[in-house]
Amino acid sequence: MALLQISEPGASAEPHRHRLAIGIDLGTTNSLVATIRNGLAVCLPDEEGRALLPSIVRYRADGGIEVGRRAVAQQAVDPRNTIVSVKRFMGRGIRDVTHIEAMPYIFEDTPGMLRLRTVQGSKSPVEVSAEILRVLRARAEVSLGGELIGAVITVPAYFDDAQRQATRDAARLAGLEVLRLLNEPTAAAVAYGLDNAAEGVYAVYDLGGGTFDLSILRLTHGVFEVLATNGDAALGGDDFDHRLFCWILDRARIAPLSIEDASHLQMKARATKELLTTCDEVPIKLKLDSGEEIDVLITRAEFAEMTRPLVHKTLGLTRRALRDAGLAVSEIKGVVMVGGATRMPHVQRAVAEFFGQEPLINLDPDKVVALGAAMQANALAGNHGANDDWLLLDVIPLSLGLETMGGLVEKIIPRNSTLPVARAQDFTTFRDGQGAMAFHVVQGERELVADCRSLARFELRGIPPMAAGAARIRVTFQVDADGLLSVSAREASSGVEASVKVQPSYGLSDDEIADMLKAGIERAGDDMAARALNEQRVEAERLIEATLRALASDGALLDAKERAAIDSAIDALRALCAGADTRALGVGIAALARATDEFAARRMDRAIRGALAGHKIEEI
Amino acid sequence: MDLTVDFFTLFRLPRTFRIDLAELDARYLEIQSQVHPDRHVRAGEGERRLSMQWAARANEAYLTLKKPLERARYLLSLAGRDPEIERNTIMEPEFLMEQMEWREAVQEARQGGDHHELERLHHRLRLDLKKHHAELASLLDDRQDYAAAAGLARRLMFLEKLLAEIDKTLAELEDGMDN
Structure with missing residues (x-):
């Protein structure tokens, strides 16, 4: 472990170091990894020069695991243990998967997400996906020759919360820090838009191996604004x-x-x-x-x-996205084609007829998503180049709501809301002295709970005794920039508070992830404790670096006493980095974070004022 | 500036119904490019949380000010008037009659599967709404007649609901065609 570089006051730490970040297209049929090299987005090939990694994982009887082409070769020999198109199972139960009868696997109908019984025992789709991600991670580490700070992983825009959560879990399991989950059509739009300096309203028609997305974006001065998205997470x-x-x-x-x-x-x-x-x-x-x-x-x-009929279905969904965006076909400036399935001539023809113009196919439809993800990863890693001052504003594809009386859905956040989004709604008790209230969180467009996807159930307990209708229970839905939801409830009228946070029931719990990680690490002969220590060190360095950067640009917002408090928290954390006490590091990280809370608020305030004055903060 | 600041102040726009939408767009993007979570990925936890709260707030503010009826309702709520509370005001019989006629027309077109008629109704209603928005502007900005504005906003809530129903019916017809 190298000592942290000491930087002069006012200078940011290691200004020229290029932080290694990757974009991963975790596809139904093929997966790719890309990065930015010398300012250009490139897909990283395997040792034989091939960029595409078939998304196939084979569990061998001898305990070995084969991923990619070697697994393809065994597909017909050992179909039961060779998992193809695992993406179709992510965050899905048995009843959600179409054509399941035609598949050679032994499924286990486990609550939430199905599992697959293999010669190596029961496997979650999350574990299978993690094997693919591990191969891509290793490929990137070898190719780039350094430790990755993180990855942007793409998901179909129409993935719901459970599917997103599952993807994030798979990345964690593969030891990847997820900088962002990025919608595939949005990634393609970034790659296309930055490449062509495009402006105007574009449609992205993304027909992959297992999913279809149609997104409509407005490109203005480096802002990629998704206006509407629609699709089918089981059509490809x-x-x-x-x-x-x-x-x-x-x-x-x-x-x-x-x-x-x-x-x-x-x-x-x-x-x-x-x-x-x-x-x-x-x-x-x-x-x-x-x-x-x-x-x-x-x-x-x-x-x-x-x-x-399949092509027709995609066009119906396209029409709906246009209507949601309030746009006519004639207002679409260009149509970007993404996904290997858009190579089919009759698909291209149908899209051309629908939009009344030839679709854009100048970027490789297999690679464009990974390239866009790499660009986003690079920007998020803080490697800002001359053309990197752009911003993505994406939306949530499906409405979120709560179950109300009679099995009906009360929508809290409508589909196509720009992320991040937070919405609160007040509820009250309907019985005198009611001490608890149950909530059922669902996702989907239909009016009946039974027709929507159940994401989570939770209960708020400890409501003090009150007359019916007197309690004020505020339920807050928050969807972050990854499209992941958290819900909390709080009883406020009496001054007594109780709050809960829920994770979708389809996601794996932290304990489950920890168990899987442990198993994986043991298999690799790795040391769990060493890994945990390293992760905390990386986190500590990241926080110190971010704080130094903030101090360099906005140190003037602090008085001498405040500044001294932050400086001493930094020094304390630095000292802990040199040691080997994982727990103490965690405490030190929390202490520095606390010490900078007020500073962060002032910086944000200044940034907003700066934006409105028509100046970037650096210019003030 | 804290998270509870009103939406007009947040975007530095005059507190009026008539606003420059291009300016609103520009202000919104300027703010997002500062506060969006993507700009604070590598920051400490506190800053990241704050960035998400601000970005969500900016989204809410933008959406509220962008849609005319939402903007009017927001202005009314700032003036201490909530159209929801005006629900006891008696609707003029003319308005109720008009509503019934509209609903009958939509119903008929739905049953007949008449796509074109629904499109026509959609357009007519859109024009109607536009006219009413001009009226709202005059009530709110020129005459400060909040009582009348609240009454009109309440009627417009009905019309927007109707428009949503027409759109939903259109979508259902299209789904029928797809399957």
Whole structure:
């Protein structure tokens, strides 16, 4: 552990160090990692030069784990233990997953999120995803030759709270500090917009392996403002494959398949779909383990016809997003295509017809999301370059509300609200002396609770005895910039307070994460205590550095006594960094944070005043 | 400046119904570019929390001032008048009749699956609202007649609800077409 660099008063610490940050596109079919190198966003390839990592994880009987291409090779041999498209299971229960009957896995119907039974035991989709993230993290560390300060991980814009929470958990499990969860179409818009210095209103049509998103953004002077988003978290290229799979079965008049043969045929269907991008017709020949042979011919027109309803569905969702944004098709300046599935010619044609213009395909639809994520990661890491003074304003895709009488939903935060957002609503007791109140938090657009997704239930206890209707219980919903929700309730009228914070029931608890981390670390032969110490040191350094930067620019806001208090808290924390007491470090971090609270408030006030005076804070 | 500052002061705009929307947009973006959590990712916990609170506040303020009816209601609440409280005022029979006619028209178009008629109703209602917004401006800014403004705002709440229903019906018809 190197000693902290001592900087002159008034100078920020290590001004020229480039902080290593990455963007990760954790896709249904493929995943990528990208970073900024010499000012340019680049995808990092594996040792064989390939950027795309197939999102496939195989658990071997001997305890080994294969990720990516090596797992692909085993897909048809060992389908039960080779998990493909795990993204479809993130934050989902068994009943949420379509075509589950066609999948070769043994599912466990566990509360909240389903699990998969493998030869290495029961695995949560979060653990499977973490294996993919681990490979990408290692690739980045080798390639960049240093420790990462964090990652921006992309999620479909239409992911709900449970799916986002699951993604964040997977990153934690893979030892990645999540700088931000970023919506995939927004990431693509950033990559496209910064590349082309675009201004105006754009639509991003993002059809990935398992998800569809349509986002409408306004680009003005470096601000990317999402106006509306819509989509379907269970509609993607996989569904096109599935239609083709069913069509082949039907054409070839084949009896029910073994899971190995089904895996084979699924891969064949995918390959055929890809061939149809460039060929007008493709012969499908496959010899099955059962001895039967498939030999059929498909034309591009037939494929387009059988998948027309899927394309039609995406356009319906597009129309809705436009209406939510209050825009006509004619007001859209350009349409950016994202996701491998947008390579299908009939998809491109349908989108072109809908918008009355040719979509933009000059950026690689497989890479554009990762590149945008890398740009955001770089900006969040504080590596500001000349063109990095931009800002993202994203929205929440689905409404959030509470269950009320009769199983109805009372919406608290409507969909497409700009993040972050906080809303409070007052409720009261309906019985004399009512001591507790139950809350049920749901997400979705429908009016009935039963049709929405249940996120959390909690109870507020200890309400002092009062007449019915006299208590004032304020429930506050807060959604942060990652789109993650926290809810609290507080009884205020009597001066007595009780408050609760809830985590969505689909997320893993901190204890579960800790257990999984421990297991993973033991497997890697790592030392848990050393890792915890290191994490606290990094956090302490981060806080010291941020404080020094703040002091350098705004030290004048403090009087000598206040300044001395902060300086001594910094010195104390520095001393602790040199030691090896994890717990004391935590206390020191909290002490410095407390010492700077008032300073932070003054800085924020000054920043706002500065903004309104038409000047940046540095200029005042 | 603290988090409880009123929205007009926050954006340094005059406390009137007629505001320059371009100016509102610009002020909003200026503030967000200072307070947004993305600008404070590497700061201490206190600053990050504060940044989120300010950014959420700026979003709420922007949304309130951007929509004419919301802006009017906010102005009324600053003046100590809440249109919600005016719910006891008796609605003029003409207005109620008009409401019933509107609802019948929407109902009819819904049953007939008449997409074009719904679009037409949507546009007519939009124009109507625009006219009323001009009226609100005159009541609030020129005459300071808050009682009349509150009454009008209350009627407009009905019209906006109706507009939302038309839009919802349109969406349902489109869904029907998609499936």
